[in-house]
Amino acid sequence: MSRIIFSTESGADLPKDLVEKHQIQVVPMHVIMDGKDYLDGELPVEDVFDYHSRTKKIPSTTATNIHEYHELFTKIRKDFPDSIIIHIGYTSKASASFQSALIAAEDFEDLFLIDALNVTGGLAAIVMYAVTLLEEEPSISHVHLMEKIESVVPKTRLAFLPGSLDFLRSGGRVSNVAYIGGVLLKIKPCIELVEGKLVSTRKYRGSMSIVAEKLMRDYLNQYDIDRKQLYLIYSIGLDESIKRRMDEIAKEAGFEKITWMQAGAMISTHAGPGGFGIAGVEC
Known part of the structure; x- marks a missing residue:
């Protein structure tokens, strides 16, 4: 065979x-940064964020x-x-x-x-x-x-909160008007995959520690995720206390295995530093 x-x-x-x-x-x-091509997986994510800090530009992909x-x-x-x-x-x-x-x-x-x-x-x-x-x-x-x-493709659910609207706006996922309003009101959009497309499905207001927990609870209430496995995604800069709290909620919800994944350079150009996401497969 x-x-x-x-x-x-x-x-x-x-x-x-x-x-x-x-x-x-x-x-x-x-x-892509300043016209130079870097391979995702080999490019340190820190370089993406350092590039933005130095140039105020967002790399493209x-x-x-x-x-x-x-x-x-x-x-x-x-x-x-x-x-x-x-x-x-x-x-x-x-x-x-x-x-x-x-x-x-x-x-x-x-x-x-x-x-x-x-x-x-x-x-x-x-x-x-x-x-x-x-x-x-x-x-x-x-x-x-x-x-x-x-x-299982149509039963797989991903939701994430960008750490920075600057990066999300650069990727065309949020308009300039929504960006300005989001910055002023400390609003974070929840991005989900809907029939393969990245869509802003809801908005949260507050610090990442508050909205990450709101997202986690809303996600678990909305979707009947198989308790055998849950994937939690973060981009560099997410506070360790938030990660510990998300672990606690997942364990309380009965998940047998929780796998943390760091967003690579390519995904981080859209999520920005300090982003958080959840993924799993519905029963």
Whole structure:
């Protein structure tokens, strides 16, 4: 029986220990600063925030290109001969990456693509669901496995609070009017993935310690998330006391496993410093 190998983009923000443990193949997305291209996953997030502090500019991001996907799939074929590749990709509604993967995949057999319609922790949740399912059912066919993965895509929920409206405005997720009002009134928009698109669904007012707890409780009340696993996402700068409080709430809610993930350079260009997010799969 052919071995199944999973691949995804760096925009999943998967912790390195999980990537290495499960041999998940990750292809980088890109961060652009002053016209220079940096690979997400290799660029320290601190450099993104330092760049903004120095220049008052927000870095831009670009998708993984066709050549990079071709190299990724070729490397997998070399490292894992006769394998079946399942690529679980960054939402096609917010990046050209998935389209590039589709084009590159035309040159390969036994290569299948799934549009996760999600990003960061939401994408990671789907990848880890796939990895766990395969480990629990090693004899499962790739067809049945893909059916199960695709079935959880619409049930995967991601919500996050940006740490800075400057970064969110630069990414086109908030208008200038909303930005000014948000800064003056200390309003933080909640961003969620709705049918693969990043959408501002609600607004919170107050300090991050207050709004993070409000988001967590609203999220858990709105969605019936599987208590086996919850993913909590942070960007550098989130206060440790907030992280401890989110852990407490998650444990009180009955989650068996809580995995913290740091937003990488690419995601941090949209979230800014001190952002917080939650991701999980509904029952």
